[in-house]
Amino acid sequence: MALLNPGQAKFEVEWPSMRPTVLKLIRQEPVNRREWHDLFWSVHAVCLWDNNGPNKLYQALQEDILEFIRHAQSRVLQYQEDSALLKAYIAEWGKFFTQCDYLPKPFNQLEVSLSKDKENVVKKKGEESIVRKLMLDSWNQSIFSNIKQRLQDSAMKLVRSERNGEAFDSQLVSGVRESYVNLSSDVEDKLKIYRENFEKAYLDALESFYRCEAPQYLEANGVQNYMKYADCKLKEEESRGRRYLETAWGCNSLVVLTDCCVKVLVTDYKETILQECAGMIRHNETDKLRLMFSLMDRVPEGISPMLHDLEAHIVSQGLRDMMESAETITTDSEKYVEQLLELFNKFSALVNKAFIDDPRFLTSRDKAYKSVVNDTSVFKLELPLKNKSIGTKTQPESKCPELLANYCDMLLRKTPLSKKLTSEEVESKLRDVLLVLKYVQNKDVFMRYHKAHLTRRLILDTSADNEKEENMVEWLREVGMPADYVNKLARMFQDVKVSEDLNQEFKDAHRNNNEGIADSINIKILNAGAWARSSDRVSVSLPMELEDYIPQVEEFYRLKHSGRKLQWHHLMSNGIVTFANDIGRFDLEVTTFQMAVLFAWNQRPKSKISYESLRLATELPDAELRRTLWSLVSFPKIKRQVLSCGPEVKSPKDFDDSTQFWANQEFGLIKNGKLQKRGKINLVGRLQLSTEKSKEEDNEGIMQLRILRVQEAIVKIMKMRKKINNAALQTELVEILKNMFLPSKKLIKEQIEWLIDHKYMKRDDENINTFIYMA
Known part of the structure; x- marks a missing residue:
């Protein structure tokens, strides 16, 4: 060109x-x-x-x-x-x-x-x-x-x-x-024509189709079949949407499609579907619940009613089961803990199978199970509340922590239960206790009783496995028990080990002088701060044979630790005496109080002695003497009692000054239906380390400790914050104390007033709900 x-x-x-x-x-x-x-x-x-x-x-x-x-x-x-x-x-x-x-x-x-x-x-x-x-x-x-x-x-x-x-x-x-x-050809929005036309038409057609089809299917087939239909159609429409709608260019058509499907297939029938939820949970229909969960999880606020139904079921079912077994579980801590664990495992299996362990449902399970564990309708612990205007009242709380502590004691002490279990089974059951303990609100009650049981086991040498005992202390630390409490338990084990060494030194020092004393006495010298309660000091007139040992022990300890003073806790002591009668000779393991009573017949084995004379001879307080005598005239594990009394009584309260007691010359041990001429029996039972006052004192001690803990926590918060409002103070206080107990609003209010009265803090002049720390 x-x-x-x-x-x-x-x-x-x-x-x-x-x-x-x-x-x-x-x-x-x-x-x-x-x-x-x-x-x-x-x-x-x-x-x-x-x-x-x-x-x-x-x-x-x-x-x-x-x-x-x-x-x-x-x-x-x-x-x-x-x-x-x-x-x-x-x-x-x-x-x-x-x-x-x-x-x-x-x-x-x-x-x-x-x-x-x-x-x-x-x-x-x-x-x-x-x-x-x-x-x-x-x-x-x-x-x-x-x-x-x-x-x-x-x-x-x-x-x-x-x-x-x-x-x-x-x-x-x-x-x-x-x-x-x-x-x-729009650079800013490549999908504008598609979205405003094709996508809109597709969604309109889908909505129109199911608005006609869905209600007809629901009416004809019922809710449970409709859920399968809705689930199937949701999957179908998502698959169809991937074929016919745009998925490239970062397009969200599939999201919009899914929202539309959920609205016309599920959201519009949410109330009708959810009406079936409570019944399905009651009948444990896990497959249907899982389907309902998958549908409702797509709906705004669809899960909330299901969570509420689950919580209501766990609380009602749990309390109903506990009520039905009340007669057994209130007297048998093993059955009680097993019942709680059975409930926990049952509810956990439900959440696992029906809701795939979704965290929201696990939280609801925990919340509801906590209500069951801390409920006071089956049985309760009465804690004393002192108020200037109304005197002493009681505050009911769940007895669960006390029964958990009792169950731990059964596993850790030499009992028929612990003897038939392997070490691994004991550990597994202790772990189960810790699992339940996690849901207990007032863990300080458990701590109090667990320590009392541990004291008894260590004093009487009745622990089934010392290694398990020490492991249990560490496990309590792992589950968040307060450090000061766990450290005090650990100190008790250290005291026992130190005491064993002292005991051996005492025996070695006196073996040459008096061989009998070295073989017949076993002393435990313990730190009073870690072990004792005020009620542990009970006066008693000891038999001469025991009284002679006391000065020697005190002199030995004075030479080892100058300036320290020994306090004798006879309540914690026990020993073995030989009881001889017309039938034979028997070794009786008894408390010091029982020993003091029995020694009254040492010089006159066939005499009758009045209640009044025994009180003068032993110098025991009335309540303790009654309990001790009752344990010798009506010990539940034997058919022939050590002592007899007249006239016969139905309870220790019926003893009066003229009641006569005498050594039972027909006493003997019956084994396999045959009367034995020799044998050994433990008469200590649960008498050891407990007094009439100790139960009440334990409960008072729990409340006193709570008061101190609340005061301590408030001062700690105020010292750090300097100035804080009432709501924030209560929130932080609960956060600090929740591992021990849940303080009531009344208790918090009383302690705030006490701290204000004692000039630890004051109210803000401009806002009475704001507090200011006073250094």
């Missing part, structure tokens, strides 16, 4: 030769290499050498594109049937869209020339070329705007047919969607 002069390079000269090639490209007809190259050159020439050439070229190109689109539209619209219409449109669109990639290439110079007239010469990233944009916009404004409603309606009819189980070519719907997605 000859070179053109600037004057000759006019649009009117070049366009007639360019147009046939342009039309071939628009119609997807073959173009040879020479025609392709000539088109590049002609566009270049027109844009560079004709001042108005670019605009004329753009306009002429637009007219030919629109003309082609008009013919394409007429070819599509000749089909009336939905599938045929969609096939024709997809075919025409496919050809045209392919040419959207090829036609713009020769017109690069046109784009440069037209851009020079605009402020922004540099094309933005992702922006369509001018010719490609012209093609897409022309298709959109011409054919698409005119027939998009028919396209959408036809596509949605096909999707509805699929929902009804009819087969069709799914590519037809996908092809329509792709045209919607690819039509947009």
Whole structure:
């Protein structure tokens, strides 16, 4: 081709030769290499050498594109049937869209020339070329705007047919969607046309379909079958959405689809479905509950009623089971703990199978189980409350921590239970106790009783396994028991070990002087702060044989530790005496109080002695003497009692000053139905280390300690905060004390007032609900 002069390079000269090639490209007809190259050159020439050439070229190109689109539209619209219409449109669109990639290439110079007239010469990233944009916009404004409603309606009819189980070519719907997605030339929002048209139509059609279908199915088949239907349809629609909706370009169509499905299939029937929840939980229908959970978890606030139903079930079921077993569990701590663990395992299995251990349901289980554990309707512990205006009242609390401590004692002491269990089984059961203990609100009660039992085991040497005893202390530390409490228990073990060494030294020192004393006495010298209670000091007149040892022990200890004073706790002491009568000779393991009573018959074995005489001889307090005598005249584990009394009484309260007691000459041990002439029996039982006052004192001690703990915690908070309001103070206080007990609002208020009265803190002058620390 000859070179053109600037004057000759006019649009009117070049366009007639360019147009046939342009039309071939628009119609997807073959173009040879020479025609392709000539088109590049002609566009270049027109844009560079004709001042108005670019605009004329753009306009002429637009007219030919629109003309082609008009013919394409007429070819599509000749089909009336939905599938045929969609096939024709997809075919025409496919050809045209392919040419959207090829036609713009020769017109690069046109784009440069037209851009020079605009402020922004540099094309933005992702922006369509001018010719490609012209093609897409022309298709959109011409054919698409005119027939998009028919396209959408036809596509949605096909999707509805699929929902009804009819087969069709799914590519037809996908092809329509792709045209919607690819039509947009908007750089900022590539999916605008798709979202405003195809996606909206798809969601409207889905909602319309299920608004008609779902209520009919629910009414005909019931809630439980409807849940399966809804679950199945949700999965179907998600799968269908992945085929027919746009998933690329970061599109959220599937999320919008799922929300729409959940709304029309689940949310609209939430109340009806949830009415079945409580019944399913009661009947342990875990498969149905799991299905309900999977549906309701998609609904805003759908889970909350299920959590409430679970909590209500656990509380009512747990308390009902406890009530039914009340007679057994109130007297047998083993049965009680087993019952609690059985409930916990049952509720845990329900949450696992029905709700896949979802944290929200685990929290509800814990909350409800805590209510069962701390309930006071089955049995309760009465803690004394002292108030200046009303005197002494009692505050009921769960007896659970006391029974847990009793059960630990059964496992750690030499009992029939601990003897039949292996070491691993004992450890497993102790771990179970710690699991339940986690839910106990007032752990300080457990601590108090656990320490009392441990004291008894260490004093009487009745621990089944010393290693387990020390392990238990560490396990209590691991589950968050207060450090000062655990440290005090650890100190008790240290005291016992030190005492063993002292005892051996005492025996060695006196073996040569008096061989009998070395063999017959075993002393324990313990730290009073870690072990004793005030009620442990009970006066008693000891037998002469025991009284003689005391000065020797005190002299030995004085030489070892100058300046320290020994206090004798006879309540904690015990020994073995030989009882001889007409039947035979028997070794009796007795408390010091029992020994003091029995020694009254040492010189006159067949005499009758009055209650009044025994009181004068032993110098025991009335209450302790009654308990001790009752243990010798009515010991539950033997048929023939050590002592007899007259007249007969039904309880220790019935003893009076004239009641006569005598050594039973018919006493003997019966084994396998035969009377034994020799044997050994332990008469200590649960008498040791407890007094009439000790139970009441324990409960008072718990309350006194709580008062001190609350005061200590308030001062600690005030010292750190300097100034704090009442609500914040109470919140922080509960956080500090929750591992020991849950302080009542009344207790907190009383201690705040006490601290204000004693100038530890004061109220703010401007706000009485704000407190200020006073150094």
